[in-house]
Amino acid sequence: MKPEQIYEIDAYADGELDPMRALAVEKLMAEKPELRQRYESIVNLRTSLRAAAAQDRASDLLRPRVERSVGRATPLVTRWAGLAASFLFGLIVSGALTWGLFVPRSPAFADMIVSAHMRSLLAEQPFDIASSDRHTVKPWLARKVPQSPDVIDLTQNGFPLIGGRVDVIDGEPVATVVYGRAKHLVSLMTFAKPIRLPADSTIAGFHIHTWPQGSLTYVAVSDIPESELAAFENDVRHANP
Amino acid sequence: MESDRALFTRVFLPHLQQAYRLARWMTGSAVDAEDVVQEASLRAFRSIRDCNGANPRGWTLAIVRNTANTWLTRNRRERVPLERGSANDNADDANEDADFETPETALLRKATVEEVRSAVDALPVPFREVIVLREIEELDYRQIAELAGIPLGTVMSRLSRARSMLFKALGEQQ
Numbered sequence: 463m464k465p466e467q468i469y470e471i472d473a474y475a476d477g478e479l480d481p482m483r484a485l486a487v488e489k490l491m492a493e494k495p496e497l498r499q500r501y502e503s504i505v506n507l508r509t510s511l512r513a514a515a516a517q518d519r520a521s522d523l524l525r526p527r528v529e530r531s532v533g534r535a536t537p538l539v540t541r542w543a544g545l546a547a548s549f550l551f552g553l554i555v556s557g558a559l560t561w562g563l564f565v566p567r568s569p570a571f572a573d574m575i576v577s578a579h580m581r582s583l584l585a586e587q588p589f590d591i592a593s594s595d596r597h598t599v600k601p602w603l604a605r606k607v608p609q610s611p612d613v614i615d616l617t618q619n620g621f622p623l624i625g626g627r628v629d630v631i632d633g634e635p636v637a638t639v640v641y642g643r644a645k646h647l648v649s650l651m652t653f654a655k656p657i658r659l660p661a662d663s664t665i666a667g668f669h670i671h672t673w674p675q676g677s678l679t680y681v682a683v684s685d686i687p688e689s690e691l692a693a694f695e696n697d698v699r700h701a702n703p
Numbered sequence: 704m705e706s707d708r709a710l711f712t713r714v715f716l717p718h719l720q721q722a723y724r725l726a727r728w729m730t731g732s733a734v735d736a737e738d739v740v741q742e743a744s745l746r747a748f749r750s751i752r753d754c755n756g757a758n759p760r761g762w763t764l765a766i767v768r769n770t771a772n773t774w775l776t777r778n779r780r781e782r783v784p785l786e787r788g789s790a791n792d793n794a795d796d797a798n799e800d801a802d803f804e805t806p807e808t809a810l811l812r813k814a815t816v817e818e819v820r821s822a823v824d825a826l827p828v829p830f831r832e833v834i835v836l837r838e839i840e841e842l843d844y845r846q847i848a849e850l851a852g853i854p855l856g857t858v859m860s861r862l863s864r865a866r867s868m869l870f871k872a873l874g875e876q877q
């Protein structure tokens with residue numbers, strides 16, 4: 463067999479030939495049994511390889527493992543470090559120039575909220591208590607922080623309850639309820655005092671929605687699309703706890 | 704704008720099983736394959752903005768292939784002398800006529816899973832990767848050439864040689 467003939471048989475078996483060339487190869491194979499045999503060997507090898515490969519299945523742990531390691535990966539850390547650095551810089555500059563006068567509190571506050579959410583993503587677990595049962599999360603939060611929010615069930619709306627945690631924002635413990643959305647997380651924080659934040663903003667790819675509700679201020683932060691976070695806000699506003 | 708994580712979830716994660724399968728055949732080990740995929744996922748995440756979105760599967764497999772190759776040179780140094788790396792493409796071409804002059808072994812039966820795995824594992828990496836990309840990942844010649852960064856002619860010659868080597872290895876076990 464000449465190499466050119468072998469390539470042609472292989473290319474025929476791989477479906478790489480145009481119809482006219484394929485026809486010519488078929489004629490050639492009818493004349494030369496060794497070429498026909500190579501073609502049949504290729505098909506047998508292919509069947510054997512694919513049968514073996516059909517058994518390959520990554521363990522169920524691979525996906526969470528990949529997600530965990532990516533959750534801790536550098537871009538996020540770098541961005542977080544950059545964010546922290548810019549926050550610190552802003553604090554120094556504003557502190558030096560306008561201490562006590564008009565501290566640009568809102569952006570810094572938004573930074574802290576995003577940082578808390580990011581830190582939770584970097585941690586082994588994005589929550590301190592894992593539970594999809596609001597009757598577990600609510601009392602847990604109530605034990606940790608003075609004002610704990612109503613923990614609502616949004617599973618029907620596509621935001622299953624995942625757990626709760628306590629963040630420290632501006633030196634105060636804050637109750638945070640964690641919801642899931644596909645593979646993403648939404649942190650819902652509740653503040654007893656009114657806070658000044660730009661209504662809806664985006665920092666480092668994380669969207670923030672904030673709204674007053676009763677005597678509390680709610681802040682939702684997540685990397686889900688803006689429109690989905692708006693839907694989340696709407697669901698929380700209209701849910702009956 | 705879509706976040707890096709969202710982009711990663713959309714581009715890389717849907718191809719996790721294929722990524723695993725490629726790594727599984729490249730490394731010859733189920734355990735090593737998961738390490739390679741994890742490493743590849745970090746590489747993918749760090750350069751997720753480079754994916755132009757046209758071919759997320761090809762982009763993902765290229766990263767897994769590169770990671771597997773790095774992993775193999777790092778962890779299996781004993782194999783390297785056996786390989787004819789891409790630097791030796793001319794040697795490949797010079798030798799192939801001689802190879803094809805020896806009588807061709809045929810594979811006239813289905814080989815068992817173990818036979819097939821160990822035969823593929825024994826192939827030098829440049830040949831192993833083309834046969835795996837072609838027969839298991841079912842890429843065409845052009846896609847393999849792009850992914851492995853080799854000319855179309857080299858894809859064809861390596862693929863044919865890989866097959867001849869596999870026929871020989873599996874034929875002898877009859």
